Amino acid sequence: MSNVKPLPRWADLLLLPLINLCAAFFICGIVVWMIGENPIEALSVMIKGAFYYPGSLGYTLNYTTNFMFTGLAVATAFHAGLFNIGGEGQAYVSSLGIVFVIAVFAPFLPALLVILLCIPAAAIMGGVWAFIPGYLQAKRGSHVVITTIMFNFLAFALMVWLLAGPLLERGQQSPQTPKIPDNAILPKMETALGWFGMDIASSPLNLSFIVALVASFIFWILIWKTRLGYQIRTVGKNQDAAHYAGINVSRIIIITMMISGAFAGLLAVNAVMGVQHRVVLNYTAGYGFTGIAVALMGRNHPIGIFFASLLFGALFQGGAELDFEFQSITRDMVLLIQGMIILFSGALAYMFSPSLSRVITGLSRKEASHD
Amino acid sequence: MTASSNTTSGESAASFALELQKISKSFGLVQANKDIDLRIEKGTIHGIIGENGAGKSTLMNILYGLHRADSGDMFIDGKPAKIKGSADALSLGIGMVHQHFMLIPRFTVLENVMLGSEGGALLGAGRVATAQRLQELGQTFDMVVDPDALVSDLNVGMRQRVEILKALKSGANILILDEPTGVLTPQEATQLFEILDKLRDNGVTVLLITHKLAEIMAITDNVSIMRRGEMVGHRKTSETNPQELAELMVGREVLLNVEKPEANPSDVALSVSGLGCYSSRGHKILDNLNFEVRAGEILGIAGVSGNGQTPLMEVLAGMRKPDEGQFEILGTTITADTHVTPSDMRANGIGHIPEDRHKHGLVLEFEAYENMVLGFHDTSVTGEKRLMDRKHMIAHCAERMEEYDIRPRAPHLPAKNFSGGNQQKIVVAREMYENPKLLIVGEPTRGVDVGAIEFIHKQLIALRDQGCAVVLVSVELDEIMGLSDRIMVMNKGEEVATISGADADAQKLGLMMAGISEGAGA
Known part of the structure; x- marks a missing residue:
């Protein structure tokens, strides 16, 4: 019989992604072997580099934080059937919200309040940057993929101009703003845990990781628990039914894009307030784009997005180690691995599904006959 | 060969x-x-x-x-x-x-x-x-x-x-x-x-x-x-x-023709005058329609599909704006300048069973309980809390499934996994739950099996007898003739004639559907 049962939920959510991941690593292993290195050794260097060496976990989680923000951004839009390619630009421009709050409030407000104002300011600025593509899609039918890409370019141009001009630190040669005041700096994780008597290795990891976890929880509530989330999902699945149900489709598209932009905007909280302590050129470093893969792999669910972010974070950090340890392997290997992962868990996500299903069906039949 | x-x-x-x-x-x-x-x-x-x-x-x-x-x-x-x-x-x-x-x-x-x-x-x-x-x-x-x-x-x-x-x-x-x-x-x-x-x-x-x-x-x-x-x-x-x-x-005994007692029409629920509509290309798709529907009667709208029935239902349900004329629906007058949404219409007591359940009536990927609140997501069927009350919705769905014999009784099953008849019953159950005063029904039994047809027809008659005004659009003449108290025939967006249900036969309706109105008075 060639009957193929649908996969059980646990296999669909855990086993299948794991198999896809192994397949991706297997192909990469072959490449490593072909250039004359030992793939097992390379893998162990990567894993150690990402999790084991002192401070390495902090680096990994710091990258994870960035991927979570952009992954949530892409996933939000995706639930409304929109493809937000503009996370990069939204995350970039959002630093202006932080710059503004610091300029106005930092001189007289205490640290806690400044930080609590900066976080929404970054989100709002990201949302504003996503508003125009959302509006154009909703009211004019301009495709959001095109407009968000255009808005990335606009964001780059705008930020270069600002960083090299009005916001440039006095006497500075490289395009960046002055350091932000101490009361706008997000404490590092080692400092924060130190308050509770815990001692961890030094790393760039800071409290924005907590912000990312809170954002994930908010995302979950928003999409699956609120009436707005219900409307967003309805628009995403069937616009005609949404119209029939009295949902204002244009309004939902605009709101969703703004929420999406807001999640992306939070990336600036980590980059500016947590790590660099100033706005530097190109701090978004492709996180906005990788967020698409993160959301895809994480199946647009916060838990999946967390694990996908962790994976990509580990790749970033472990890949750097790989570059350091092996003469013949460069950082580009990370790109290859990323590409393979995206290929296997995105484009070929269900390639192993039928065979896996047959195996599971076969096993459960055997069990049944033993009973 | x-x-x-x-x-x-x-x-x-x-x-x-x-x-x-x-x-x-x-x-x-x-x-x-x-x-x-x-x-x-x-x-x-x-x-x-x-x-x-x-x-x-x-x-x-x-x-x-x-x-x-x-x-x-x-x-x-x-x-x-x-x-x-x-x-x-x-x-x-x-x-x-x-x-x-x-x-x-x-x-x-x-x-x-x-x-x-x-x-x-x-x-x-x-x-x-x-x-x-x-x-x-x-x-x-x-x-x-x-x-x-x-x-x-x-x-x-x-x-x-x-x-x-x-x-x-x-x-x-x-x-x-x-x-x-x-x-x-x-x-x-x-x-x-x-x-x-x-x-x-x-x-x-x-x-x-x-x-x-x-x-x-x-x-x-x-x-x-x-x-x-x-x-x-x-x-x-x-x-x-x-x-x-x-x-x-x-596989069991069915009633091909549902028992229908004499109608008892009372107040005017819907009164349409001079209603007209244009397509996006500027063609006239509804042309000077004038009719009334009273509480407690079923007005059947017959016509070959594509002769204005769809835009008419959309206008009445608040999904489309009229371009000309006006209509008074349950005491609210609506013209080209009125801002009205399908939600407003629902709040006003209008139910709408759309002619295409896959396109409009359901979100196929959504689970049954989520579909059971579609269009009513702002009302108490989703619970009284600030967030949507999942347990409440599931219980609500389970009750409707029992009441309308929707099979399987699985609130968690995605709508696409139900058969056509049961999908339609989900829509019918949802739209009838709030006891609408006016129900707009399009092709209620399209792609629905004989057993479910019988059930849906009974529900429509029961609703009428409770004093609901029903506008029934169908291309199935048997359905129109079996249920309607009065029948309006449409052709090219215009009314050809309106006759009483008792006077209708397939031959006469067929001629009128082709746009020939002779014999309409007979």
Whole structure:
């Protein structure tokens, strides 16, 4: 019989992604072997580099934080059937919200309040940057993929101009703003845990990781628990039914894009307030784009997005180690691995599904006959 | 094509144009066809009837080579046949007229018929040959069509004729027609039956797939009944009756005509005056409509599909703005300048069962309980809390499923996994729950099995008797005549006439649907 049962939920959510991941690593292993290195050794260097060496976990989680923000951004839009390619630009421009709050409030407000104002300011600025593509899609039918890409370019141009001009630190040669005041700096994780008597290795990891976890929880509530989330999902699945149900489709598209932009905007909280302590050129470093893969792999669910972010974070950090340890392997290997992962868990996500299903069906039949 | 087979094989099997033995086919876990046996006599019209999802289409697709059977044998003219693709089917003389026509609208009739037999790189010879063949066929079967007319200029009945000619041109002597009357007016259907008669007289074997009992009775010689992937019976049409066929189809006793007490109309619930609408291209799609519907009555709106019924329902449900005129609905007056949304209309006491449940009525990927609140997500059916109350919604859905006998009773099952009838019941249950004062219903039983039709019709009558005003749009004349207290016939966005339900018969309505209003007063 060639009957193929649908996969059980646990296999669909855990086993299948794991198999896809192994397949991706297997192909990469072959490449490593072909250039004359030992793939097992390379893998162990990567894993150690990402999790084991002192401070390495902090680096990994710091990258994870960035991927979570952009992954949530892409996933939000995706639930409304929109493809937000503009996370990069939204995350970039959002630093202006932080710059503004610091300029106005930092001189007289205490640290806690400044930080609590900066976080929404970054989100709002990201949302504003996503508003125009959302509006154009909703009211004019301009495709959001095109407009968000255009808005990335606009964001780059705008930020270069600002960083090299009005916001440039006095006497500075490289395009960046002055350091932000101490009361706008997000404490590092080692400092924060130190308050509770815990001692961890030094790393760039800071409290924005907590912000990312809170954002994930908010995302979950928003999409699956609120009436707005219900409307967003309805628009995403069937616009005609949404119209029939009295949902204002244009309004939902605009709101969703703004929420999406807001999640992306939070990336600036980590980059500016947590790590660099100033706005530097190109701090978004492709996180906005990788967020698409993160959301895809994480199946647009916060838990999946967390694990996908962790994976990509580990790749970033472990890949750097790989570059350091092996003469013949460069950082580009990370790109290859990323590409393979995206290929296997995105484009070929269900390639192993039928065979896996047959195996599971076969096993459960055997069990049944033993009973 | 191979008419000589009669002489070569003298066995009794040769008198069957087509014979199927133990044909089985499954899709994943779904057994679409199970051990199907079927014998079709040469030169007869053989009906295959069954509910939606009974496996009729799968069986025909196997015959036509679009699917391959898992097991079983097929004989054509008594000879074993292996059909691996539609090209094999064509060469064996099997032709198919699909429910949705496979014509290229911007080609002429000749160009469409020529498809597949162009005869070389240059079209000249093929064109001449096809034109000649068309003329022959037209004369033999009384199907005259202008070969140079653009298909887009033909009406539906003529397009169907082109489809049939296309199949015959390729030498089909077994012709499969899949739900051929779904898009036709009663008159066009009659013409189609005349053509089928002619085909039979000329030795063509016709397989007619339908879910309409009346057609089976009117035209077929033999009928086979399918239920849940199996053949449950074969009958000579002259020796059976609609009641028996319906029971075989459903597997239990059904009422074909729902009991309907006298209507008791009271206050005007909906009053339309001078209503007009334009399409996005500027064509007039609704033209100066004037009518009233009272509480406690059902106004049926009959018409060939695409004559303004859809925009009319959309306007009444708040999904589309009228361009001209106005209407007063449950005390609210709406004109072109009124800002109104479907939510406002629902809050006002209007229920709307849309004609296309897949497009509008349901979000197919959503679970049943989520669909049960579609359009009511801001009301108390989602709970009184600030967030949506999932438990409350599931309980609500479970209650409705019990009340409307929706199967399976699984609030967590995605809507797409329910059968057509049960999907429709989800929509009906949702729209009737708030006891609407005015219900707009489009094609309530399209693609719905006989058992569910009976149930839905009963619900509509019960709602009417509770004092709800019902606007019923349907292209099924039986449905219109069976339920409506008054019938308005529409053609090209205009009202042709309005007659009382008691005065209606299919002949009269059919003429009016074609835009001829004589006899309307009678």
